[in-house]
Amino acid sequence: MEEPAPEPVVKAPAEKPAEKPKDVEIHQTLDGDKKEEKPVANKITVGHVHMSGCTGCLVSLADNYEGLFKILDDYADLVYCLTLADVRHIPEMDVALVEGSVCLQDETSVREIKETRERAKVVVALGGCAAYGNITRFCRGGQWNQPQHESYVPIGDLIDVDVVIPSCPPGAESIRNVCVMAYLLLQGTDEQKELAAAYLKPLMDLAKRGTEACGCDLMYDVINQGLCMGCGTCAASCPVRAITMEYGRPAIDRDMCIKCGACYAQCPRSFFNFDVINQFEGIMEAIDGAMGKGGE
Amino acid sequence: MVLGNYKSVISARAADAEILKRSQDGGIVTQLFAYALEEGIIDGAIVAGPGDEPWKPEPVVATTRAELLAARGTRYTISPNMMLIKEATRSYGLDKVGIVGTPCQMQALRKAQLYPMAMRKVPDKIALAIGIFCMENFPYQGLEAIVEDHCNVKMESADKMDIGKGKFSVYTERGAISQIPLKATHKYEQPGCHVCLDYVANLADVSTGSVGSPDGWSTVFVRTKNGENVWSKAIDAGYFETKDIASVKPGLDLVTKLATDKIDKNKKSVEARATFGVNKGLRNPYI
Ligand SMILES: Cc1cc2nc3c(=O)[nH]c(=O)nc-3n(C[C@H](O)[C@H](O)[C@H](O)COP(=O)(O)OP(=O)(O)OC[C@H]3O[C@@H](n4cnc5c(N)ncnc54)[C@H](O)[C@@H]3O)c2cc1C
Ligand code: SF4
Ligand code: SF4
Ligand code: SF4
Numbered sequence: 001m002e003e004p005a006p007e008p009v010v011k012a013p014a015e016k017p018a019e020k021p022k023d024v025e026i027h028q029t030l031d032g033d034k035k036e037e038k039p040v041a042n043k044i045t046v047g048h049v050h051m052s053g054c055t056g057c058l059v060s061l062a063d064n065y066e067g068l069f070k071i072l073d074d075y076a077d078l079v080y081c082l083t084l085a086d087v088r089h090i091p092e093m094d095v096a097l098v099e100g101s102v103c104l105q106d107e108t109s110v111r112e113i114k115e116t117r118e119r120a121k122v123v124v125a126l127g128g129c130a131a132y133g134n135i136t137r138f139c140r141g142g143q144w145n146q147p148q149h150e151s152y153v154p155i156g157d158l159i160d161v162d163v164v165i166p167s168c169p170p171g172a173e174s175i176r177n178v179c180v181m182a183y184l185l186l187q188g189t190d191e192q193k194e195l196a197a198a199y200l201k202p203l204m205d206l207a208k209r210g211t212e213a214c215g216c217d218l219m220y221d222v223i224n225q226g227l228c229m230g231c232g233t234c235a236a237s238c239p240v241r242a243i244t245m246e247y248g249r250p251a252i253d254r255d256m257c258i259k260c261g262a263c264y265a266q267c268p269r270s271f272f273n274f275d276v277i278n279q280f281e282g283i284m285e286a287i288d289g290a291m292g293k294g295g296e
Numbered sequence: 297m298v299l300g301n302y303k304s305v306i307s308a309r310a311a312d313a314e315i316l317k318r319s320q321d322g323g324i325v326t327q328l329f330a331y332a333l334e335e336g337i338i339d340g341a342i343v344a345g346p347g348d349e350p351w352k353p354e355p356v357v358a359t360t361r362a363e364l365l366a367a368r369g370t371r372y373t374i375s376p377n378m379m380l381i382k383e384a385t386r387s388y389g390l391d392k393v394g395i396v397g398t399p400c401q402m403q404a405l406r407k408a409q410l411y412p413m414a415m416r417k418v419p420d421k422i423a424l425a426i427g428i429f430c431m432e433n434f435p436y437q438g439l440e441a442i443v444e445d446h447c448n449v450k451m452e453s454a455d456k457m458d459i460g461k462g463k464f465s466v467y468t469e470r471g472a473i474s475q476i477p478l479k480a481t482h483k484y485e486q487p488g489c490h491v492c493l494d495y496v497a498n499l500a501d502v503s504t505g506s507v508g509s510p511d512g513w514s515t516v517f518v519r520t521k522n523g524e525n526v527w528s529k530a531i532d533a534g535y536f537e538t539k540d541i542a543s544v545k546p547g548l549d550l551v552t553k554l555a556t557d558k559i560d561k562n563k564k565s566v567e568a569r570a571t572f573g574v575n576k577g578l579r580n581p582y583i
Contacts, residue, residue, distance in 0.1 A: 063416070167414035174413050202411070225579045229433070229488035231397075231404040232355065232376025236383065237414035247436050248374030248486070262414035268404040269488065269581045278301075280406040280499065281520050284419070 042187045044094040046179065047080030048126075049116050051109055052136055052152055053100025056169040057127035058083055061097070063172035067291050071176065075183040075290075095182045096120035097175070101129045101136040102158055104151040110158070117159035122182060125161045125207065126175065128168035128260030130154060132213035135168070137259050154211040161207045163200055166261035168239055178203070180290050195276075199283070202271040213261030215242055215252035217270075223249060227269040234263035298555040300498025302517040303524050305548065307509040307539040320370040320458075322514030324504040324536075325396050325426050329364050331530045332394060338423045341394030342384060343367035344375035350451040351443070352436050355380050357388045370428075372457055373439045374486065378404045382414075385421050392423035398430040399494035399503075406499045424526055427497020429505025429515075429551075431459070431558055438484030446481070447474040460506065490565045491581070495555035502527055508551040509544055515551060 048058055058081070062068055072078060076095075080087045096116050102109050117123055128134030133154045141150025155161060165174050178200070185196035215238070222228045230248035242256035243263060250263075264270050276283065299305075309322030315330065316323045325343075332338040345356035345367045353375035358364045377397045384390045395405060402425060409419040434442065443449055443457070447466045456467040465475045497503035501523030508515035518527045530536060541548055569578035 060416070165413060169416070171412040171414060171416040171418075173416070173419050174411060177410075177412075199410075221579060226487045227491060227579065227581060229400045229486060229492065230374035230376050231401045232379030233381070233404040233408060235376065235379040236381045236408075239414065245376040245379050248376060260414075265413050266408060266411070266415065268400065268407045269491075272403060272407065272581045274493075274582060277403065277406050277410055277499070280410055283410060 043075055043077050044183050044186050045079045045092070046076040046095045046097065046182075047091065047093040047116075047120070048078070048083070049080070049090065049096050049098040049112065050082055051098060051100030051113060051130065051155065052103050052106075053127065053129050055083060055099070057097075057099035057130075057175075060127075060169045060172045061175045064176045067172075067176055070290075070292050071179050076179060090115045090119055093120045094186055095122045095124060095179070097124050097126045098130045098155055099126045101133050101152045101154050103149050104153065105146070105149045113155055113158055121186075122162045123155075123159065124178060124182075125155050125164040127170045128166055128213070128258070128262070131156070131161075131164040131166050131206075132211055132259055132261045134260050135258050156207065156211040163203045164207045164261075164265075165203065166206065166213065166265040167237070168258060168260035168262065176291070177287060180287060195283070195286075198273070198276050202273050202276075205271060206265060212259075213264060214259050215250075215254055215257040215263055217261070217264035218243075218250050218252060218267065221264065222267055222269050229269065231268060234267050237262045237266040298559055299496055299517070299548075299552060300494070300503075300519065302519045304518045305541050306516050306518075307513050307541050307544045308516050308536045309513045311535055311537055315365065315368070316512070318365070318368045320368065320456075321506040322504070322509070322512065322516075323368070324502075324514045324516055325428065326364050326368050327535055328426060328502065328526070328530060329358070329394050329396070329424070330361050331533070331535045332424050332526060333359075333361065333364070335529070336392075337526055338390075338392045338394035340384060340388060340390045340392075341396065341424070342377050342380045343396050344371055344377060349436070351439065351454065351457070357384050357390070359388070359390075369456065370458070372459065373434050373436045377401055378408075381405065381408060382416075382418055385417055391421055393421050394424040394426070395422070396426045396428065397497075397500075398433065399427055399497040399499070400430075400488075400492055402427040402497050402499040402503075403494065424522070425499075425501045427500025427503035429496050429503065429507060430492075431495065431554065432485045432489040432492075434481070434484050435486055438481075438486070442476070442481050442484055446476045449474050458506075490562055491569070492562055493559050493566070493582075495558045496551065505551075507554055508541065508547055509539075513539070513544070515541065515548075 079091050102113050125131040136152035139152045141147050181196040181199045184192040232245050234250050235243040235245050240256050242253045243250045310316055310327035315326050329341045340357050340359040343358050344353035347354035353371040355377045378401050384393045408415045412419045449466045453468045454466050455469045458465045462478050463475045464481050501520045503517045504514045518524050572578045
């Protein structure tokens with residue numbers, strides 16, 4: 001025979017001290033003090049809004065390493081980001097970096113994307129899912145435990161999008177560039193505003209172009225248009241190696257394509273804005289300078 | 297602006313006789329990469345290596361002098377060198393990438409650096425971009441038709457091909473020369489070349505071509521700070537023979553003329569696209 005288990009002893013918690021015990025010392029650095037009281041004045045506010053995404057876009061932002069800290073120190077306050085901060089509801093933002101597409105059968109998601117548009121000055125579709133649906137294009141429901149969650153649309157199908165950054169994942173540097181340019185656009189001198197507007201224009205044009213993307217874009221809008229010159233950039237850009245170059249033209253394995261939009265966007269015959277790209281040396285130096293790199 | 301921004305322009309050729317033996321012109325591309333590789337300025341370069349059919353180039357990441365030398369000479373057909381730009385920084389593990397390419401490939405490179413949407417870690421790893429002048433290019437089958445039908449030379453017996461002085465020339469291994477007027481080659485041109493607005497690789501660090509300089513010599517534009525830095529070191533180290541461009545014939549005037557002709561002609565075809573159909577046009581990548 002087994003002995004009955006002893007009754008658990010329940011102890012009432014000791015009453016909390018109302019005051020901080022005298023022997024606890026608190027060390028606070030001067031720096032920390034300063035930061036709280038005197039934040040850099042003219043930073044812009046940036047939020048990261050996570051719809052039906054995989055957080056890979058946010059990881060790409062973080063993949064700027066010290067560049068991200070530089071951005072957060074000097075140019076932008078991260079006012080919303082469920083992964084990194086404890087702000088629960090979508091606040092007012094200068095720039096909303098939205099990753100993921102929207103599930104039409106999920107009320108919260110639909111409400112949040114609308115709130116994002118209402119509360120953000122600039123909405124950026126960050127990454128292939130937000131911009132073009134990407135892998136969520138293939139969703140069709142029928143899985144536990146929300147089998148009715150079957151329809152996903154890129155955010156541009158529900159709200160107006162200002163800027164898109166295609167690809168899966170979007171390159172760290174492209175997110176950095178958009179953040180720096182957004183800062184210059186909102187806080188820069190007239191000259192900087194002009195540069196930032198010119199830089200962002202093709203990414204705004206892509207937003208207007210539509211919400212569908214596929215390796216087929218290279219056929220419809222480059223080869224079929226008599227514009228392809230066989231550089232091979234599309235093949236380099238494809239994250240799933242769906243593109244090979246055969247006799248100087250891309251051949252697309254369309255069953256491998258995940259519809260991220262990188263190939264067309266990166267192709268030099270989709271957009272090629274001479275006014276900006278001709279100044280590549282100066283602009284790259286300026287961005288390096290803003291990131292505290294630069295200088296020989 | 298038809299010649300782009302540049303800091304200096306010069307006529308030059310490689311000092312290395314082995315490089316010159318099979319280089320297209322002054323061996324600038326191969327010599328500058330070989331120097332940069334020796335000095336650790338680059339740790340590899342994307343070049344047009346030998347392919348699986350005669351005169352069909354295949355982009356390769358060359359990490360040795362031998363691989364650079366194997367890529368010497370112009371192949372007048374498409375070599376999609378940009379297709380390796382990301383891979384060079386991945387499985388090849390390069391930190392300092394060199395790349396040679398036509399003007400359009402230099403454009404693709406700079407776009408990838410400024411708008412690196414699907415090019416993570418590529419922008420900062422480009423250490424030396426050498427552009428080659430380019431009037432037009434041909435699909436492989438077009439080149440085959442030119443060489444085999446028009447010039448009556450089998451692709452595998454061709455030793456060198458060259459475009460110059462209004463002619464397309466094929467030199468065979470046994471010393472025969474076959475020439476046709478360039479006019480006969482026009483219909484084989486790659487259509488995408490007809491909207492191209494760059495002749496002398498305006499966006500490269502250093503760009504080079506044959507036009508302007510005597511046979512066996514090259515015209516060289518040194519364009520960026522980076523290009524100037526590498527070029528001046530190579531000159532100081534004695535890797536090149538040089539001549540003042542003003543002292544050579546036909547010199548910069550011809551380069552300017554050809555660049556202007558190309559850009560004017562292609563600007564017209566870009567404009568014509570806007571009204572190509574009836575109340576409908578074709579896409580313009582530049583707006
Ligand atoms: C399609 C084409 C058209 C050209 N048109 C002109 C012209 O109108 N006027 C002019 O002055 N020069 C033109 N050139 C450039 C010229 O033919 C030489 O390539 C250039 O002068 C370099 O010679 P080099 O002796 O310095 O190079 P080399 O030391 O011989 O090395 C040549 C380099 O070019 C690369 N290469 C060869 N073929 C290709 C290709 N198809 N695509 C990309 N890279 C390639 C090789 O990888 C090699 O690294 C053209 C080149 C090409 C490929
Ligand atoms: S990137 Fe564009 S121009 Fe280059 S090969 Fe691909 S489709 Fe053609
Ligand atoms: S082909 Fe590749 S790069 Fe292009 S959309 Fe499909 S997955 Fe993206
Ligand atoms: S003409 Fe222009 S588009 Fe054609 S291969 Fe030469 S650089 Fe490229």
